[in-house]
Amino acid sequence: MRAQLVPTENKPGTFRNEREIRSPDQAARVPDANQFASMLPTDGVFNRSTVLKVAETVLAACFLVAMAHPAMADHKLSSGESDTREIERGRYLVKTSGCNDCHTAGYAAAGGKIPESQWLLGDTLGWRGPWGTTYPANLRLFMHSLTQDHWVQFSKSFQSRPPMPWWLLHDMNRPDREALYAYVRWLGPAGGPAPSFVPPDQEPVGAVVRFPAPPNK
Numbered sequence: 001m002r003a004q005l006v007p008t009e010n011k012p013g014t015f016r017n018e019r020e021i022r023s024p025d026q027a028a029r030v031p032d033a034n035q036f037a038s039m040l041p042t043d044g045v046f047n048r049s050t051v052l053k054v055a056e057t058v059l060a061a062c063f064l065v066a067m068a069h070p071a072m073a074d075h076k077l078s079s080g081e082s083d084t085r086e087i088e089r090g091r092y093l094v095k096t097s098g099c100n101d102c103h104t105a106g107y108a109a110a111g112g113k114i115p116e117s118q119w120l121l122g123d124t125l126g127w128r129g130p131w132g133t134t135y136p137a138n139l140r141l142f143m144h145s146l147t148q149d150h151w152v153q154f155s156k157s158f159q160s161r162p163p164m165p166w167w168l169l170h171d172m173n174r175p176d177r178e179a180l181y182a183y184v185r186w187l188g189p190a191g192g193p194a195p196s197f198v199p200p201d202q203e204p205v206g207a208v209v210r211f212p213a214p215p216n217k
Protein backbone atom coordinates (compact mmCIF):
# COMPACT_ATOMS: atom_id res chain seq x y z
CA MET A 1 0.00 0.00 0.00
CA ARG A 2 2.84 2.33 0.86
CA ALA A 3 4.53 1.65 -2.47
CA GLN A 4 1.34 2.51 -4.34
CA LEU A 5 1.46 5.97 -2.84
CA VAL A 6 4.64 6.76 -4.68
CA PRO A 7 4.04 7.66 -8.32
CA THR A 8 6.87 6.58 -10.56
CA GLU A 9 6.60 9.32 -13.15
CA ASN A 10 8.45 12.49 -12.42
CA LYS A 11 5.83 15.09 -13.27
CA PRO A 12 4.94 18.21 -11.32
CA GLY A 13 2.92 17.55 -8.24
CA THR A 14 4.08 13.95 -7.89
CA PHE A 15 6.88 12.53 -5.81
CA ARG A 16 9.96 10.81 -7.04
CA ASN A 17 10.64 8.83 -3.93
CA GLU A 18 9.36 7.92 -0.54
CA ARG A 19 11.41 10.54 1.26
CA GLU A 20 9.25 13.23 -0.29
CA ILE A 21 6.17 11.94 1.46
CA ARG A 22 5.55 13.88 4.64
CA SER A 23 6.60 12.36 7.91
CA PRO A 24 3.75 11.33 10.25
CA ASP A 25 4.64 14.42 12.26
CA GLN A 26 4.06 16.70 9.32
CA ALA A 27 1.05 14.69 8.29
CA ALA A 28 -0.47 15.38 11.69
CA ARG A 29 -0.84 18.95 10.50
CA VAL A 30 -3.37 17.92 7.85
CA PRO A 31 -5.55 21.02 7.34
CA ASP A 32 -9.26 20.99 8.03
CA ALA A 33 -11.86 21.60 5.30
CA ASN A 34 -11.65 25.42 5.56
CA GLN A 35 -7.88 25.49 5.30
CA PHE A 36 -8.14 23.06 2.44
CA ALA A 37 -10.63 25.34 0.65
CA SER A 38 -8.39 28.36 1.20
CA MET A 39 -5.62 26.58 -0.66
CA LEU A 40 -7.71 26.50 -3.79
CA PRO A 41 -7.14 29.46 -6.07
CA THR A 42 -9.96 31.96 -6.39
CA ASP A 43 -9.41 32.68 -10.03
CA GLY A 44 -10.28 29.11 -10.99
CA VAL A 45 -6.79 28.34 -12.28
CA PHE A 46 -4.68 25.82 -10.38
CA ASN A 47 -1.12 27.03 -10.25
CA ARG A 48 1.73 24.60 -9.81
CA SER A 49 2.43 25.33 -6.15
CA THR A 50 -1.24 24.91 -5.19
CA VAL A 51 -1.42 21.57 -6.97
CA LEU A 52 1.74 20.57 -5.19
CA LYS A 53 0.41 21.62 -1.81
CA VAL A 54 -2.88 19.79 -2.28
CA ALA A 55 -1.14 16.69 -3.59
CA GLU A 56 1.27 16.73 -0.67
CA THR A 57 -1.53 17.06 1.81
CA VAL A 58 -3.54 14.25 0.25
CA LEU A 59 -0.48 12.02 0.08
CA ALA A 60 0.42 12.82 3.66
CA ALA A 61 -3.09 11.93 4.79
CA CYS A 62 -3.00 8.68 2.79
CA PHE A 63 0.36 7.86 4.29
CA LEU A 64 -0.94 8.40 7.78
CA VAL A 65 -3.96 6.21 7.07
CA ALA A 66 -1.69 3.54 5.59
CA MET A 67 0.52 3.56 8.69
CA ALA A 68 -2.47 3.23 10.94
CA HIS A 69 -4.20 0.63 8.77
CA PRO A 70 -5.38 -2.30 10.91
CA ALA A 71 -3.98 -4.79 8.40
CA MET A 72 -0.48 -3.66 9.36
CA ALA A 73 -1.13 -4.16 13.04
CA ASP A 74 -2.66 -7.55 12.22
CA HIS A 75 0.47 -8.56 10.39
CA LYS A 76 2.64 -7.86 13.42
CA LEU A 77 0.24 -9.66 15.69
CA SER A 78 0.06 -12.73 13.50
CA SER A 79 3.83 -13.24 13.33
CA GLY A 80 3.98 -12.97 17.14
CA GLU A 81 1.03 -15.30 17.36
CA SER A 82 2.65 -17.87 15.11
CA ASP A 83 5.78 -17.86 17.32
CA THR A 84 3.60 -18.44 20.35
CA ARG A 85 1.73 -21.19 18.57
CA GLU A 86 4.97 -22.93 17.61
CA ILE A 87 6.19 -22.80 21.21
CA GLU A 88 2.83 -24.14 22.40
CA ARG A 89 3.07 -26.94 19.86
CA GLY A 90 6.58 -27.77 21.08
CA ARG A 91 5.41 -27.89 24.68
CA TYR A 92 2.58 -30.18 23.68
CA LEU A 93 4.99 -32.50 21.85
CA VAL A 94 7.42 -32.62 24.77
CA LYS A 95 4.57 -33.46 27.13
CA THR A 96 2.96 -36.10 24.94
CA SER A 97 5.97 -37.84 23.41
CA GLY A 98 7.61 -38.58 26.73
CA CYS A 99 10.85 -36.56 26.54
CA ASN A 100 10.36 -35.46 30.14
CA ASP A 101 10.07 -39.06 31.36
CA CYS A 102 13.81 -39.48 30.96
CA HIS A 103 15.26 -36.01 30.35
CA THR A 104 13.66 -34.41 33.44
CA ALA A 105 14.86 -35.65 36.82
CA GLY A 106 12.06 -37.15 38.93
CA TYR A 107 9.35 -36.49 36.32
CA ALA A 108 8.06 -40.05 35.95
CA ALA A 109 8.22 -40.74 39.69
CA ALA A 110 6.31 -37.50 40.44
CA GLY A 111 3.59 -38.28 37.91
CA GLY A 112 4.68 -35.30 35.82
CA LYS A 113 4.38 -32.83 38.70
CA ILE A 114 7.69 -31.07 38.13
CA PRO A 115 7.77 -27.31 37.47
CA GLU A 116 8.34 -26.46 33.83
CA SER A 117 11.46 -24.46 34.77
CA GLN A 118 13.11 -27.79 35.61
CA TRP A 119 12.13 -29.61 32.45
CA LEU A 120 14.69 -31.21 30.15
CA LEU A 121 17.75 -30.44 32.26
CA GLY A 122 18.95 -34.05 31.90
CA ASP A 123 19.38 -36.59 34.68
CA THR A 124 22.10 -38.19 36.79
CA LEU A 125 20.04 -41.38 37.04
CA GLY A 126 21.83 -43.85 34.75
CA TRP A 127 20.27 -46.42 32.46
CA ARG A 128 22.41 -49.54 32.62
CA GLY A 129 22.23 -52.47 30.23
CA PRO A 130 24.38 -54.47 27.82
CA TRP A 131 25.23 -51.16 26.05
CA GLY A 132 26.82 -49.73 29.21
CA THR A 133 25.30 -46.88 31.23
CA THR A 134 23.71 -43.89 29.52
CA TYR A 135 22.42 -40.62 30.95
CA PRO A 136 19.60 -38.56 29.46
CA ALA A 137 21.21 -35.43 28.03
CA ASN A 138 20.49 -31.87 29.13
CA LEU A 139 18.38 -30.95 26.12
CA ARG A 140 18.32 -27.26 27.01
CA LEU A 141 22.09 -27.02 26.73
CA PHE A 142 22.05 -29.31 23.74
CA MET A 143 19.51 -27.24 21.74
CA HIS A 144 21.27 -24.06 22.76
CA SER A 145 24.43 -25.34 21.07
CA LEU A 146 22.67 -26.03 17.75
CA THR A 147 21.13 -23.85 15.05
CA GLN A 148 17.63 -24.77 13.97
CA ASP A 149 19.07 -26.12 10.69
CA HIS A 150 21.50 -28.38 12.56
CA TRP A 151 18.68 -29.66 14.71
CA VAL A 152 16.47 -30.32 11.70
CA GLN A 153 19.27 -32.40 10.13
CA PHE A 154 20.40 -34.07 13.32
CA SER A 155 16.95 -35.06 14.57
CA LYS A 156 16.21 -36.71 11.24
CA SER A 157 19.28 -38.93 11.21
CA PHE A 158 20.97 -39.45 14.59
CA GLN A 159 21.09 -42.70 16.53
CA SER A 160 22.06 -43.00 20.14
CA ARG A 161 22.31 -45.73 22.71
CA PRO A 162 19.33 -47.17 24.61
CA PRO A 163 16.92 -46.37 25.99
CA MET A 164 16.72 -43.14 23.89
CA PRO A 165 13.88 -43.67 21.35
CA TRP A 166 15.71 -41.89 18.51
CA TRP A 167 13.52 -43.50 15.80
CA LEU A 168 10.59 -41.54 17.18
CA LEU A 169 12.28 -38.27 16.15
CA HIS A 170 13.04 -39.59 12.64
CA ASP A 171 9.32 -40.15 12.18
CA MET A 172 8.33 -36.75 13.50
CA ASN A 173 7.57 -34.29 10.69
CA ARG A 174 9.75 -31.27 10.15
CA PRO A 175 7.31 -28.60 11.46
CA ASP A 176 6.98 -30.61 14.68
CA ARG A 177 10.75 -30.99 15.04
CA GLU A 178 11.07 -27.26 14.50
CA ALA A 179 8.39 -26.63 17.10
CA LEU A 180 10.25 -28.85 19.55
CA TYR A 181 13.38 -26.81 18.92
CA ALA A 182 11.53 -23.51 19.34
CA TYR A 183 10.08 -24.68 22.64
CA VAL A 184 13.35 -25.98 24.12
CA ARG A 185 15.12 -22.77 23.04
CA TRP A 186 12.30 -20.82 24.64
CA LEU A 187 12.91 -22.71 27.93
CA GLY A 188 16.48 -21.43 27.68
CA PRO A 189 19.85 -22.93 28.59
CA ALA A 190 20.18 -23.97 32.25
CA GLY A 191 21.74 -26.64 34.45
CA GLY A 192 24.90 -28.62 33.78
CA PRO A 193 25.75 -31.43 31.39
CA ALA A 194 24.60 -34.97 32.22
CA PRO A 195 27.26 -37.49 33.32
CA SER A 196 29.26 -39.08 30.52
CA PHE A 197 28.48 -42.47 29.06
CA VAL A 198 30.03 -45.36 31.00
CA PRO A 199 31.17 -48.38 28.89
CA PRO A 200 29.69 -51.83 29.73
CA ASP A 201 32.82 -53.08 31.49
CA GLN A 202 32.95 -50.14 33.93
CA GLU A 203 30.97 -49.53 37.09
CA PRO A 204 28.88 -46.36 37.03
CA VAL A 205 28.86 -44.03 40.03
CA GLY A 206 25.41 -43.30 41.47
CA ALA A 207 21.93 -44.74 40.98
CA VAL A 208 21.03 -46.69 37.87
CA VAL A 209 17.97 -48.30 36.35
CA ARG A 210 19.16 -51.75 35.36
CA PHE A 211 17.90 -53.34 32.19
CA PRO A 212 18.04 -57.15 31.86
CA ALA A 213 20.25 -58.56 29.14
CA PRO A 214 18.31 -59.31 25.95
CA PRO A 215 16.72 -62.83 26.06
CA ASN A 216 19.27 -64.41 23.67
CA LYS A 217 22.23 -63.63 25.97
Ligand code: HEC
Binds near residue numbers: 103137
Ligand atom coordinates in the same frame (compact mmCIF):
# COMPACT_ATOMS: atom_id res chain seq x y z
C1 HEC B 1 13.39 -43.78 27.84
C2 HEC B 1 14.19 -42.60 28.14
C3 HEC B 1 14.23 -41.49 27.10
C4 HEC B 1 13.18 -40.87 26.47
C5 HEC B 1 11.70 -41.16 26.60
C6 HEC B 1 13.76 -39.85 25.65
N1 HEC B 1 15.12 -39.85 25.76
FE1 HEC B 1 16.42 -38.71 24.71
N2 HEC B 1 17.99 -39.70 25.54
C7 HEC B 1 17.90 -40.64 26.54
C8 HEC B 1 19.24 -41.10 26.89
C9 HEC B 1 19.56 -42.13 27.95
C10 HEC B 1 20.12 -40.39 26.07
C11 HEC B 1 21.65 -40.56 26.00
C12 HEC B 1 21.96 -41.63 24.99
C13 HEC B 1 23.42 -41.89 24.81
O1 HEC B 1 24.23 -41.55 25.68
O2 HEC B 1 23.78 -42.47 23.76
C14 HEC B 1 19.30 -39.55 25.23
C15 HEC B 1 19.81 -38.68 24.26
C16 HEC B 1 19.06 -37.78 23.54
C17 HEC B 1 19.59 -36.87 22.57
C18 HEC B 1 21.03 -36.80 22.12
C19 HEC B 1 21.74 -35.75 22.87
C20 HEC B 1 23.21 -35.73 22.52
O3 HEC B 1 23.96 -35.06 23.28
O4 HEC B 1 23.64 -36.35 21.54
C21 HEC B 1 18.55 -36.12 22.14
C22 HEC B 1 18.60 -35.00 21.11
C23 HEC B 1 17.38 -36.57 22.82
N3 HEC B 1 17.72 -37.58 23.66
C24 HEC B 1 16.13 -36.01 22.63
C25 HEC B 1 14.96 -36.57 23.15
C26 HEC B 1 13.64 -36.08 22.85
C27 HEC B 1 13.35 -34.83 22.02
C28 HEC B 1 12.76 -36.89 23.46
C29 HEC B 1 11.26 -36.84 23.39
C30 HEC B 1 10.69 -36.93 22.07
C31 HEC B 1 13.54 -37.92 24.14
N4 HEC B 1 14.86 -37.66 23.94
C32 HEC B 1 13.02 -38.97 24.86
C33 HEC B 1 16.74 -41.13 27.10
C34 HEC B 1 15.45 -40.83 26.65
